[in-house]
Amino acid sequence: MDARGSVRGSTSAGLYGSQVGRRPVRAAVAELVGTAVLVYVGTSAAVAGAVRGETVYDTLAIVLAFGLALVALVAAFGHVSGCHLNPAVTIGLAVTRRFPWSAAAIYVGAQLAGGLVGALATWVSYGGRARSEGALGATHPAPGVSMAQAFVVEALVTFVLVLVVVSVATDERAVGGVAPIAVGFALSAAIFVAGPLTGGAVNPARAFGPNILAGELAPLWLYLVAPTLGGILAALLYDRVLSAAEPPE
Numbered sequence: 001m002d003a004r005g006s007v008r009g010s011t012s013a014g015l016y017g018s019q020v021g022r023r024p025v026r027a028a029v030a031e032l033v034g035t036a037v038l039v040y041v042g043t044s045a046a047v048a049g050a051v052r053g054e055t056v057y058d059t060l061a062i063v064l065a066f067g068l069a070l071v072a073l074v075a076a077f078g079h080v081s082g083c084h085l086n087p088a089v090t091i092g093l094a095v096t097r098r099f100p101w102s103a104a105a106i107y108v109g110a111q112l113a114g115g116l117v118g119a120l121a122t123w124v125s126y127g128g129r130a131r132s133e134g135a136l137g138a139t140h141p142a143p144g145v146s147m148a149q150a151f152v153v154e155a156l157v158t159f160v161l162v163l164v165v166v167s168v169a170t171d172e173r174a175v176g177g178v179a180p181i182a183v184g185f186a187l188s189a190a191i192f193v194a195g196p197l198t199g200g201a202v203n204p205a206r207a208f209g210p211n212i213l214a215g216e217l218a219p220l221w222l223y224l225v226a227p228t229l230g231g232i233l234a235a236l237l238y239d240r241v242l243s244a245a246e247p248p249e
Contacts, residue, residue, distance in 0.1 A: 014099065015089075015169035016078030016179060024103040027081035028110035034073045035085045035111045035205050039118025040125075042066040043137030043210055047126050050134035059195055067188030074180035082169070086203040087111050088158050088231030089165055095232050096239040098170055115209030123213060131214055138216040139199030139207045139223055147219070150198045151226045157190035158202050158230035166238045203227060 018027070045065035049058065070085070077083040082099075084090045087108045093099035119136045130136055141150040164186035168179040191200035201207040207223030210216070 015082035015084065015093075015165070016074065018079050018082040024081075024106055027103075028106045030077045030081035031084060031107050032110040032114040032117070034077050034081070034083055035114025036117040036121065038066065038069050038073060038085055039115050039206055039209055040121040041069040042206065043119060043122045044125060046137035047122055047130045047134035051126050051129045059192075063188045063191045063195065063200075066191055067184045069184075070187050071180045071184030074183055078169075078180065081107075085111060085114075085205070086161075086227075086231070087205055088203060088227040089162055091228055092162050092166070092231035092235030093170075096235045098166075098235070098239070111205040112208050115205035115207075116212065117209070119209035119213045122210075135214040135216060136210040138210040138214040139201040140211075140216055140219045141198055141222075142196060145197050147222060150219070151222055153194050153197050154201060154223060154226035155230035155233075157194045157200070158227035159234045161186045161190050161202055162231040162234035163238060166235050167242070170238075171243060198223075201227060 042062060042065045045062045049061070073085065074083045084093075084107060090099060090104050090107045090111070094101050094104040122136055123130050126134065141147060145153075161183075165183055168182045187202060190202045194200035194202060199207075201223045204224045204227050207220060211220045211223070
């Protein structure tokens with residue numbers, strides 16, 4: 001992969017120093033497992049508050065659950081698969097030729113499957129009330145928030161997340177050791193903003209599993225399309241404008 005991310009030869013550089021080879025299926029397994037863990041941890045925190053009435057499981061707990069899980073997963077799987085764990089990241093990278101489209105299709109399928117597995121794990125862990133009372137942590141616009149507002153919010157917060165991911169994980173000038181923390185904090189910040197308005201999916205796979213299994217299908221299109229659009233715009237901005245920028249002397 002050259003400096004602008006176009007694919008050359010048999011392998012190419014991925015996020016966090018990973019390599020995208022001719023057979024990305026094993027890397028996609030890491031994406032499935034990582035996405036499942038992320039969704040399981042985050043939605044379990046959300047369901048616990050609804051099912052058990054635990055006051056400790058408030059918005060802050062949910063934000064920290066998602067953010068800390070992502071920090072750990074990036075550190076664990078970043079060198080294996082690039083630890084996208086989010087179709088918005090994968091598609092954004094593919095649009096800017098920083099990731100091959102052939103592998104992108106496999107990754108997105110694995111991430112969506114991981115979202116289902118993670119939501120199923122939450123259901124198993126908390127029982128039937130996880131679905132009937134906690135809706136498995138499914139996302140939907142809050143009362144008084146229109147679909148248009150929710151669409152813009154999800155696109156904006158995912159734009160922020162993907163911009164951070166692309167910056168710290170693809171640019172050699174970035175300090176590599178802080179990448180997992182930066183990405184986890186970016187997700188936490190995004191959920192802080194979007195949580196009260198949209199549930200804060202910031203990730204099509206995070207919405208896909210819980211919403212499918214909980215039967216919350218009506219708003220699902222929003223959480224599939226808006227984050228993906230935000231991710232593409234962020235990747236394009238960094239690739240076309242910010243990656244070539246340097247501080248003035």
